[in-house]
Amino acid sequence: MTSGTNSFFDVTIIGGGPTGLFAAFYAGMRDLKTKIIEAAPFLGGKLPYYSEKFLYDVGGVAAMTAGDLKLELEKQARTFEPDIVYSQLIERMERLEDGTFRLTSNTGETHLTRTILLAIGFGTLVTNKLEVPNAERYEGRHLHYGADSVEQFRDKRVLISGGGDSAVDWALALAPIAKFVGIVHRRNEFRAHEGNVVQLLNTAAHIMTSSQVKEIHGTNNRINMVTIEQLDTQEDVELEVDEIVVCHGAKPDLGEIKNWGLNIEQERIIVDAWMKTSIEGIFAAGDVVEYTGKVPGLIAGGFTEGPAAINQIKAYLNPSQEVKPIWSTEHAKLLSIHHGS
CATH class of the missing domain: 3.50.50.60 (FAD/NAD(P)-binding domain)
Structure with a gap:
């Protein structure tokens, strides 16, 4: 794992749940140097908390336990070898003179990144x-x-x-x-x-x-x-x-992210159709976001919002280049993995 003040990343994904993991995979397809920072000592977001529960609303999968879905998402996310940082809660965000960001976690460690993708689910969940x-x-x-x-x-x-x-x-x-x-x-x-x-x-x-x-x-x-x-x-x-x-549910709390200056309403980050927040260079996806037409609580929704954000991040980092569609069926590395070429 490479992290700290001397390492720059194209995109830092805060949150290692389903949305963050799939976004990391898609960022790899886009050749973005990617880091995932997860507050828990494990990946998967809420999935490990109900690992034996069957899920029926993931496209193309008739039924799968939450635990198995977590394992498959993690395996997929690791395809392009993103940096993964565990047990760090990002608290402070600073914009540097060159437009990049410095993130500081609760441990005092810093992370430098050109863009940020917030995929923090409901934030910290305070149990009722x-x-x-x-x-x-x-x-x-x-x-x-x-x-x-x-x-x-x-x-x-x-x-x-x-x-x-x-x-x-x-x-x-x-x-x-x-x-x-x-x-x-x-x-x-x-x-x-x-x-x-x-x-x-x-x-x-x-x-x-x-x-x-x-x-x-x-x-x-x-x-x-x-x-x-x-x-x-x-x-x-x-x-x-x-x-x-x-089983009384939990109340969401975005913690220190509420102090970053983002447009937030009722513990949700307001984004546009491309998952852009009110701060240039910061994007958000998954349960934490709100926009017109949002379907809440659906894992599959995050699987769409994550790539939408990554495409915009690619365009943000390369404003002079057209961001063309990309498909896994034509990706050289993925073809070599599964076809041995």
Whole structure:
């Protein structure tokens, strides 16, 4: 890995999620010297957090787990050998006299680049906690805001709190292996995909709508029981459980990037159709952006926005040259890799 003040890059991609990884591959096709800077110690963005979940909305792939998609994206991104920096959160951006940028991370390390592509997803996600007395006592033990594997809940009594896609996905995944699955949601109806809700209704999961967790009861940091409040009647119901999975979502926070001078509305960076931000030389793509016609939350959208940004970066760096279309089927290096020539 090459980084630091003495190394210049054509484009530095901040964020190593799906959008950033595919953009890095496409930047390689465009012969751009590329660096990826990821705040986490691993690539893939949110994919590693639900690695066993199947995805069905990636074009050309009937079904693939998030974990497998992460591996394929990383393999693809490494095709043109970009620089990859882990565990650095970029905080400061300075424009130098020659128009290039100096980025400074939370570790104090600096990175020099001619352009920037922000592919930071929703930024730092601040988890919405379960707001009941003493909940923190059980966090990381038997109260979970995420989990590595469904297997840790095999033969357990599990309560899921939430009504979105993540909550319903967990209920469907645990229904075949857990001793008991309950799902509690404040509203009358779930906010998850309709097809998944129909599947949930056909399982043995105990569904409690218009309800919320009121109290957690346990001994020695183990959960024995929860009190569920029925919001319409104010009646309380006690339920024996071993584990609680909280799926209340998270609030986005762009952190220090909010101080860069970008046009930002409601934690989204405003871009045009070519993914240009309000600062010349800085582009953005993926969940972090907002523009007319944006389809939010779709991985495939980032796969289009990333290349759109890279094409404009190529034009920005070479204003006197026409940026012509490029296809992988005609790329010399890719042809040599797969045809041995």
